[in-house]
Amino acid sequence: MKFIRSQKSGNGPAAFVFQINKQELEWLLGILKFYPQLDSGYHQITQGDAEEIKAEQSLLEEAMAQRRCDHMGKLEKFFATPGRFRLEAPDQFRFTLTAEQMEWLLQVLNDVRVGCWVKLGRPELEPVPPGKLTAAEARTLSALEFSGFFQMVLLGAYDGPGPA
C-alpha cells in the first residue's frame, strides 16, 4: 500500500489517495475484523488518588464504548460503499480517504495494535525466536505488526508522497 497524492481544499488536504494491492487489501480487511480489541478496562482516567477524578472513570469508559460503537458503524459503511476500491491495474486498487476518515481509521488500527499487545501480555516487543509462539499468538502478533504497517502508510501521507 502506498500514498499517491492528496487532493487540496482550502487550508489543508481534503482527501488522500492510496494504492493498495490485492494481497494488502486482504490483510487490511483481515486486520479490521479484529476490531475492537481493547475493552473498557484498559482505559484509566488517573493513576493518582484524587477522588474527584476517580469519580469520572465510568464516564471515560462510556465515552470509549460509544466511540468504538461509532467506529464500527463507520467501518461497515466505509467498506459497504460500492466502488470504494477502484481497480487501476491487475491486482492494484485505488481508494480515497477524507481527513476525517484518516483519523478514525488510524484510531481503529491503533486499537487493534494496542489490543493485540495487551492480549499478548504487554511484551516489550522484541523479536520472538521461531517456535516460541502458539498459532493463536502468531496471528495476534501478525495483526499487531500489520496494523502498525498500515498506520505508518497513513501517517506518511501527511508528509506528502515519497520518492517514486
Place this chain on the structure above:
Amino acid sequence: MDAALAVKFNIFLHFHWPRFSRLAQEADCWYIGGMSQTAAPIAPPKTGKKEKTDPRELRDRGYVVICWNDPVNLMVYVTHVFQIVFGWPRARAERHMMQVHQAGKSALVRETFEKAEHYVHQLQGYGLQATMEREE
C-alpha cells in the same frame, strides 16, 4: 505604596495568583490581590477546625494531563496525536513524544478539570495511555 505601583502589583498577582497562592499557603500566610491598594500580608484566622473545601474551587485548581510511555504506540503516531489533539506544531509534539519515550511520561498541559478530562478522553480515544492528575 503609590497607586500606580499597587495597580501594577495587582495585575501581576492576577496572572501569577495560582503560584503565589500555593507559595503563600506553604508559608502559612495569604497575600491579598484584588484592587485594594494595600498589599500587606494578612494571616488567615486560625479556627482550629479543618476547613471544608468548596468542590467548585477544587475543580478550578490545576489538573495536569500526563501521557505515559508504552512499547506499542508508534512514535510517529504519538506525535501525530499530539498535533491533532492540541493543535501543536510538529516540533513541540515531537519534543513531548521524546519526553514520553525517554523519561517514561510527559506532562502535556495544565488545565481546568473539565478541559483536562476532555483531553484525556481524546488521547485515550487514540489509544494513548493518558491520565489526569491533580497538580501537587
